Amino acid sequence: MDEDALIRAAQRGDVASFNQLVLAYQSQVYNVAYRIMGDQAAAADATQEAFLSAFSHIRDFRGGSFKSWLLRTVTNACYDALRYHKRRPAQSLELEDDDEHSLADVLPADDESPADAAERSDLRRFIARAALQLPPDQRITFVLSDVQGMSYEEIAELMNVSLGTVKSRLSRARARLRDALLAHEELLPDEFRQ
Amino acid sequence: MRQRLTEEELISAYLDGEMGSAERAAFEARLTQDVALRRRVLATRLLVEEAGNLPAVALPRNFILPPDAGRIRPQAGRPPTPFLRWAFRFGSVAATIAFVALVASEALPPAAPAAQPEMAAPELLQPMAAPAGQAQPPDEAYPPPAQAMPPTEAADAGPAAPSADAPAISPRSLPQAGPPQAADAPPPQADRPAPTRPLAALAFVLAAVLAALGWGRRR
Numbered sequence: 001m002d003e004d005a006l007i008r009a010a011q012r013g014d015v016a017s018f019n020q021l022v023l024a025y026q027s028q029v030y031n032v033a034y035r036i037m038g039d040q041a042a043a044a045d046a047t048q049e050a051f052l053s054a055f056s057h058i059r060d061f062r063g064g065s066f067k068s069w070l071l072r073t074v075t076n077a078c079y080d081a082l083r084y085h086k087r088r089p090a091q092s093l094e095l096e097d098d099d100e101h102s103l104a105d106v107l108p109a110d111d112e113s114p115a116d117a118a119e120r121s122d123l124r125r126f127i128a129r130a131a132l133q134l135p136p137d138q139r140i141t142f143v144l145s146d147v148q149g150m151s152y153e154e155i156a157e158l159m160n161v162s163l164g165t166v167k168s169r170l171s172r173a174r175a176r177l178r179d180a181l182l183a184h185e186e187l188l189p190d191e192f193r194q
Numbered sequence: 195m196r197q198r199l200t201e202e203e204l205i206s207a208y209l210d211g212e213m214g215s216a217e218r219a220a221f222e223a224r225l226t227q228d229v230a231l232r233r234r235v236l237a238t239r240l241l242v243e244e245a246g247n248l249p250a251v252a253l254p255r256n257f258i259l260p261p262d263a264g265r266i267r268p269q270a271g272r273p274p275t276p277f278l279r280w281a282f283r284f285g286s287v288a289a290t291i292a293f294v295a296l297v298a299s300e301a302l303p304p305a306a307p308a309a310q311p312e313m314a315a316p317e318l319l320q321p322m323a324a325p326a327g328q329a330q331p332p333d334e335a336y337p338p339p340a341q342a343m344p345p346t347e348a349a350d351a352g353p354a355a356p357s358a359d360a361p362a363i364s365p366r367s368l369p370q371a372g373p374p375q376a377a378d379a380p381p382p383q384a385d386r387p388a389p390t391r392p393l394a395a396l397a398f399v400l401a402a403v404l405a406a407l408g409w410g411r412r413r
Contacts, residue, residue, distance in 0.1 A: 026257045027250065034251045043334075044254050059350050124244050131245075146245040152210075157398040171206040178238045192237060 003066060010058050016054050025067060026051070028148075029074045034047050035143040036078040038132040045080050050074035065154075072158045075140055123187045130180045131173075138173035145170050205235050208241060285404025292398035299391050 003024075008060055009017035017069045029050060050073040055072075084092035112120070131139055144150045144158065145166075156166045207213050208221050225232045 009385070013264045015259055015261055015263045018263075024260050025258075027253055029268050030253055030257070031250050034196055035248070040251075040254055043251075044257075047257050051259060052263070052301070053261055124248055127241060127245055142245070146242050146255075147248055149246060152212075166207065167203055167212075171202040174206060174241060175202040178234060178241050181241060182233075182237050188237070190231070 005014060006128070007058070007061065007066060009053065011061070015055070018058065022051055025070050028067070029070055032071055032143060032148060033074050033078055035128070035131065035147050036075070036136075036140055037081060038128070042085070043083055046074060046077040049077040049080075053077065056062040068158050071144070072147075072160075075144075075158065078140070079136060119187070121179075121187075126181070126184065126187050127177060130177050133180075134173050138169050138176070141166060142177070146174070147176055174185040201231070205238055208235065209239055254347050282404060282407060285401050285407070289398060289401035289405045294402050296394040296398050297410060336369065 003021070006017045006020050030043060030047045032045040034040065034052070037043045037046060050070065053076075054070055054073045055120065057073075115146045127163070131142055134142060135159065141155060141157065145152070147166075152163055152166050156163045159166070181188060182192070204213075204221060208218065213221065225235060
């Protein structure tokens with residue numbers, strides 16, 4: 001069954017059809033939530049909340065990109081969760097180390113030494129952690145653009161902001177992360193070390 | 195700051211291929227001369243590349259909905275009726291107004307009661323008193339306030355509060371004077387909460403509940 005047919009069936013209340021959509025998109029939705037929240041449990045909660053909300057409001061879906069619609073839903077769930085955590089700062093949003101040491105990330109590529117692979121892994125972990133220090137608007141824009149590879153236009157539609165706002169938020173996020181990187185030259189390749 | 199932001203946006207536009215050919219050529223010309231700018235551009239490019247290569251995280255579990263998910267929120271997604279929508283909006287506005295009124299009533303000092311002669315300045319009351327030669331003896335039923343009523347805190351603190359030695363002023367001579375008070379009448383309670391405060395608080399609570407309901411429905 002194609003996506004449009006599944007959506008129409010879900011709009012009639014068919015949970016099984018909606019679950020097929022869940023299976024198709026849950027990895028992407030969860031990864032967006034994880035990069036925004038930086039915590040497995042919080043990301044899982046936001047993902048579950050997003051799918052429940054999506055099913056509840058699927059009659060409001062009027063066509064277009066279903067993936068963007070889902071990502072908007074999970075982004076909103078993350079906003080809510082971040083506000084909740086902001087009110088309760090005792091709960092940590094630090095990245096969990098185990099998640100950032102996946103085997104594929106640590107193993108060297110074909111043309112890479114083990115030392116280079118380890119440095120690359122450290123660099124990526126640093127970027128993922130530093131992104132969590134960004135303000136939510138900048139963080140979400142950075143995740144959608146540079147981690148998920150979405151276009152400016154897609155992000156503007158998803159976040160319901162202007163194209164200029166997306167560009168501004170993204171450039172600010174990149175500048176802050178880059179400055180943080182340059183302050184840790186030991187993480188950078190040799191050509192950056194002064 | 196503005197110049198810096200503009201330059202950061204230029205860097206992003208350059209890395210994302212959002213520049214026209216002329217603008218790109220001009221920016222690359224700057225890169226050959228400005229070492230610091232070149233370093234920032236290279237570091238930003240490294241950041242964007244590595245962010246795009248962050249490993250995907252494995253799912254901790256499946257997120258499929260239970261078969262009875264349709265019954266979990268049978269009314270979710272149904273917009274409120276127009277009446278409720280306006281009621282919720284009115285609740286938000288009413289809550290704001292009531293809150294401001296409540297805060298204002300708490301913040302503003304209570305108005306001095308007009309029927310308390312000891313709160314008034316003697317120089318203002320002097321013309322109202324009878325001439326010295328025609329001074330009437332104090333009426334036993336309406337003794338001077340300084341004798342009949344214990345001085346309030348305001349009277350103690352105020353420099354213009356009349357003492358027992360001050361010329362006696364009969365409350366009768368005051369046009370705004372209230373009903374006569376017996377000698378054993380309780381002292382006036384100037385700091386008693388105004389009757390509007392509980393009403394404002396009640397209105398605020400009711401309106402806030404209504405606004406919260408509307409907020410919950412919008413979510």
